[in-house]
Amino acid sequence: MKNYLSSTQMILRMFAADLLVFSSILSAVWCQPVMKVSVPKTLSSTSGSCLLIPCLFNISKEREHILDSSPEVTWRQGSLWSLYDKPDFISVRRQKEPVIEVVGDLRKKNCTSVMRNLSSQHSDRYFFRIQSKNFTMTDTKAVRINVSDSLAEPNVTVPVLREGEKVNMTCTAPAPCPSHPPNIKWDPALGGDISQRTQMNADGTQSVSAILNFVPSFHHHELKVNCVSIHPLHREDKPLLSHKTVILSVEYPPKKTWISLTGLVWLGNNMTLTCQSNANPPAVHRWFMKRAGVEEELGVSHVLSFTAAHENTGEYICEAQNPYGAMNSTNLQITVPGISFTAFLSILAVLLLLVFALLILMIYRRYKEPIRSETSQDQNIYANVSASAVKSRQLQSKKTYTINPVYGLKQNLPDESIYANYSSEK
Missing domain, CATH: 2.60.40.10 (Immunoglobulins)
Incomplete structure (x- = not known):
């Protein structure tokens, strides 16, 4: 019970003290x-x-x-x-x-x-x-x-970048601890000069800025650049890093202009010419056709489409232009033949059929002649064999026989006749 009373009294005292403080605050507001x-x-x-x-x-x-x-x-x-x-x-x-x-x-x-x-x-x-x-x-x-335990990313200020005009890009990071200010770097440095400065803000806090002074080029367009803030610490840990990446947008005149052709150049075919260029801001494209030394403007468009006819024969030129300059493409010569693609295919098919027929005829004649020569050669060989056989039979029919008193009747062979002749001479 005593503990309960003591705790109650403590709460009442605390409430009274808080009420006193609250009343002093109200008096400070009104007075x-x-x-x-x-x-x-x-x-x-x-x-x-x-x-x-x-x-x-x-x-x-x-x-x-x-x-x-x-x-x-x-x-x-x-x-x-x-x-x-x-x-x-x-x-x-x-x-x-x-x-x-x-x-x-x-x-x-x-x-x-x-x-x-x-x-x-x-x-x-x-x-x-x-x-x-x-x-x-x-x-x-x-x-x-x-x-x-982490760092907020630095603030990067990028002005309008135009090719050939020197500019300053600024990266700013807070310096809550003046005795250990952050070290700010640009990566890449874009071939420029970097300077750092410490400034006092309106609320009395400090910040450090790294100013990159460089001359933009069209090669820098859409390039990623990092601002890195390195904060040293009192403790033995490694320095904390924070960074912010920006993608540069450099304005420059057209650097390259070219024409691409879609479709076959034949009479009656649908053709599309597309003009492409490298420029920022994007260029406006204007078409021209040069025929017989006379140049004619065809219109302003990124794409030029038409059905091929004889009057479309000529040199086509595309001009790309933005607020910083203009550039022409290389002339594209288009010659529309006097025949349509369908007719050309028909003539080509007929020619291919004629060539194929001639080729078949030549192959047939080439393979037919050897067969005939082989047949006549076989006939000659057969005739020669037959003549030899007849002659052999004739020789056999002309064989002579002699009567030997001892051995009786014998056929006179060539060797025996020679031997008989030799005996008679003796």
Whole structure:
């Protein structure tokens, strides 16, 4: 029961104290403020880095004397309510509080401060408080501080790029920690000069810009260029990088103009001429036809279509023009034959048939002659064989026989007749 009463009393005391603070705030709104602080609404930084808080204040003349007594200046984190002054919250708050140092001259009413060793736990609202022996005042206007582990991409400003005209491209990144400003680079550098500068913004914060001075060329058109911001940190981690990529758009006169032809050049065929050019902004195309030394304008169009006739024979020219210049294409000679493509195909088909028939006839005659010669040769061979056979039979019929008293009747062979003759001579 006692514990219940004590807790109830504590809540009532806290409510009374908060009501007192709230009434003081209302009185400050309706009455002339004793102190007014000017700070940015929002500031951002990175874990492991620091943060500069631009701060200026005004104090009533009755209280200006406290500035000569070296008053204590702090930044109250979280809320104005007195709940944060209770012992239970002091230890937790101190663990979260960053290291804050006032670098401004209080006697000149400059309360600019630097927060160091930041982490994501330090993201919160902060209220400026000034305190002396007989005076304590906390401003009701807070600055919202965001601490992130990553970096926002830099801001790139690209002017209108025209070929041959020197320009400046600017890449800007915030410098929340003046003692460790970012290093900004352009990649590629486009053959230009890069300079860096630090500037003060309207709210008192600082930023660093890298200015690329170069002369654009049509080769730079649609080229990707990166702005890289390198942020050093107090901790031993590697530097954080952020970048932004832009695609350049360079304006230049026509650099190349040519004509492409679609369709066969035959009498009665549909033909299409297309004019193409390399220019930015895109060029306007104008057509001309030159025939018998006379040039005639055909019209303004990207595409020129017509049905081929004899009067379409001539030289065709395309002119590409934009606000920065003009360029003509190479002349395209078109000669329309006096015959249509269908008639040409018919004549070609007849000629092919005649050639094919002649070829068949030649092949037939070439293969027929060897067969005849082979037949006559076989007949001659057969005749010769037959004559030899007849002659052989005739020789056999002329054979003579002799009577040998010893052996009887024998056929006179050539050798035997020679031998018989030889015996008779003996």
